[in-house]
Amino acid sequence: MEEESGSRIDKLAAAQDEQFSRTQVQDWLKEGYVLVNGKPVKANYKAVAGDEVTIHIPEPAELKIEAEDLHLDVYYEDADVIIVNKPSGMVVHPAPGHVSGTLVNGLMFHCKDLSGINGVMRPGIVHRIDKDTSGLLMVAKNDMAHEKLVNQLVDKSVTRKYKAVVHGVIPHDFGTIEAPIGRDPKDRQKMAVVDTGKAAVTHFHVIERFEDFTLVECELETGRTHQIRVHMKYIGFPLAGDPKYGPKKTLDLDGQALHAGILGFVHPRTGEYMEFEAPAPKEFDDILIELKKNN
Known part of the structure; x- marks a missing residue:
């Protein structure tokens, strides 16, 4: 405990297991599930050398x-x-x-x-x-x-194609991003490209370029959590409106400009390949109209 001396107990307890979020630990502290030397403490308690921390994980409701x-x-x-x-x-x-x-x-x-x-x-x-x-x-x-x-x-045989608006003007028409994705060691609420991550492959091609943005189609070869969002940020073109991986100064959107427009698979009973396409929602199209005006 000496190395962590002076750390807040909520931060320290959350670091014990990557499945614990700090918010979750704070709730447990309020309910008396986290004990220091056998006694409940508040979230802002500062650990000292020799403290014994016990976490009683409650049964899920x-x-x-x-x-x-x-x-x-x-x-x-x-x-x-x-x-x-x-x-x-x-x-x-x-x-x-x-x-x-x-x-x-x-x-x-x-x-x-x-x-x-x-x-x-x-x-x-x-x-x-x-x-x-x-x-x-x-x-x-x-x-x-x-x-x-x-x-x-x-088997990577499902067709999954997404339309996305990203920050920046991508100079090349086609690309493949092959970079492993895992939990971000600096922020467990995020994913990131990390050496210890799982293999992840995203193919993309440019549909249209605007003054400061690019409309792309991304095709998933794998399906990792937040894959397109993480991969596009990794190559320097984060998704517009993305509250987790994009810049704060962005387009006026409620969340990332990302639409899963094409889905294809072999029917599990008939063996027939089926493919479906759904148009992007109005708010996505409205963003494109505004971007075209500024071109």
């Missing part, structure tokens, strides 16, 4: 997931799969702090048969897109479909 009529934009549906066009601002599945208004809540209202492989919190969810990213998602209605769709993701 059982979340009751309710079906909600969220008027989902369903692009395709049969007995095995559903293709949904998720709006920006919608969380994919419930979690503490987000137990309603998620895609899963809407799916539970829309249909009663969803695969159970990912448990009650993520029924049918084969892959995810970020809360503030809009676009197409495939959902499995039974375990057979789920397994076969996941296998296609693992």
Whole structure:
């Protein structure tokens, strides 16, 4: 404990395990789950040499997931799969702090048969897109479909193409970013390109250049958390509006300018290749109109 002497206990406790967020630890401190020398302390307590820190991780609260009529934009549906066009601002599945208004809540209202492989919190969810990213998602209605769709993701045979507006003018028309992605050691709420990360590959090509921005299409070969956002920042062209990875001075957007517009896969039962395309939402197109005016 000598090396950490003088550190706040919330920061020190959070550093014990990368799965602990500092906010979560602060809540545990308030509830008396974090003890120093057998006694509860406040979050601003400064550790001293010799302190014995004990963390009693509480049992997770059982979340009751309710079906909600969220008027989902369903692009395709049969007995095995559903293709949904998720709006920006919608969380994919419930979690503490987000137990309603998620895609899963809407799916539970829309249909009663969803695969159970990912448990009650993520029924049918084969892959995810970020809360503030809009676009197409495939959902499995039974375990057979789920397994076969996941296998296609693992085999990198699913077509996933995104449109994005990035800061800066990309000089070359095509590019491939191959850089491993893992948890950012400086901020566990973020992902970053790190040596210890998992392999990640993003292909992109320029659609249109503007004065200070570029419209690109990105195609995922892998599907790491925040992959396009992290990779574009890594090469010096962060996404416009991105609150986590982009600059503060940016376009007037509620989140990153990223839309999952094309999704293709082999149907798990028929073996037929299917591809779907969803146009970008109005707010995305409005940004492009403004950028064209300034060209």
